[in-house]
Amino acid sequence: xxxxxxxxxxxxxxxxxxxxxxxxxxxxxxxxxxxxxxxxxxxxxxxxxxxxxxxxxxxxxxxxxxxxxxxxxxxxxxxxxxxxxxxxxxxxxxxxxxxxxxxxxxxxxxxx
Amino acid sequence: xxxxxxxxxxxxxxxxxxxxxxxxxxxxxxxxxxxxxxxxxxxxxxxxxxxxxxxxxxxxxxxxxxxxxxxxxxxxxxxxxxxxxxxxxxxxxxxxxxxxxxxxxxxxxxxxxx
Numbered sequence: 306x307x308x309x310x311x312x313x314x315x316x317x318x319x320x321x322x323x324x325x326x327x328x329x330x331x332x333x334x335x336x337x338x339x340x341x342x343x344x345x346x347x348x349x350x351x352x353x354x355x356x357x358x359x360x361x362x363x364x365x366x367x368x369x370x371x372x373x374x375x376x377x378x379x380x381x382x383x384x385x386x387x388x389x390x391x392x393x394x395x396x397x398x399x400x401x402x403x404x405x406x407x408x409x410x411x412x413x414x415x416x417x
Numbered sequence: 418x419x420x421x422x423x424x425x426x427x428x429x430x431x432x433x434x435x436x437x438x439x440x441x442x443x444x445x446x447x448x449x450x451x452x453x454x455x456x457x458x459x460x461x462x463x464x465x466x467x468x469x470x471x472x473x474x475x476x477x478x479x480x481x482x483x484x485x486x487x488x489x490x491x492x493x494x495x496x497x498x499x500x501x502x503x504x505x506x507x508x509x510x511x512x513x514x515x516x517x518x519x520x521x522x523x524x525x526x527x528x529x530x531x
Binding site for chain 2: 309347350363393395397405406407408409410411413
């Protein structure tokens with residue numbers, strides 16, 4: 306158990322819909338990262354927040370957005386969902402911006 | 418961002434030492450090298466990180482030559498539970514705001530055979 310929690314564990318929805326994925330970092334960690342993992346694309350970095358502020362953006366689509374709240378939990382919002390958005394979405398946290406990130410169990414999103 | 422190249426897959430027998438090499442020819446001065454392990458449907462798990470020479474912890478060793486253009490993750494006496502995908506990452510973990518991100522490559526799928 307990494308100490309990072311993600312909800313929900315599974316999510317099934319239809320194309321065109323909007324969903325919100327939630328992540329609670331380890332106690333004391335200020336950085337939250339979001340990743341998308343699909344079979345054909347591997348593990349893709351989406352976005353990094355540090356203490357409520359966006360620090361870096363990776364391959365995040367304009368239909369996706371994220372935020373980190375004052376209590377440091379983070380949400381990833383995915384809208385106008387397409388079939389290709391079906392993937393595992395991981396959240397990770399770290400104390401600062403270092404490379405030792407602790408990953409959550411992931412949310413499996415299925416878009417039908 | 419430094420690009421990394423790893424073998425797609427490797428097989429090893431239980432009890433053997435496994436060495437997985439990662440190429441990163443355009444590594445920058447401030448970049449560190451980090452390795453992660455991932456089991457199916459689980460999030461990656463940090464294994465080891467280094468900047469130069471050799472780093473060892475309770476599960477692995479990381480060898481980095483002087484030119485830092487490659488690195489080798491060494492797993493001593495692997496067991497069936499070491500069957501996983503191993504990722505090599507290169508980047509500056511201490512860079513300033515707005516420029517930091519992790520890039521995972523395809524990874525190396527290690528299969529340990531009884």
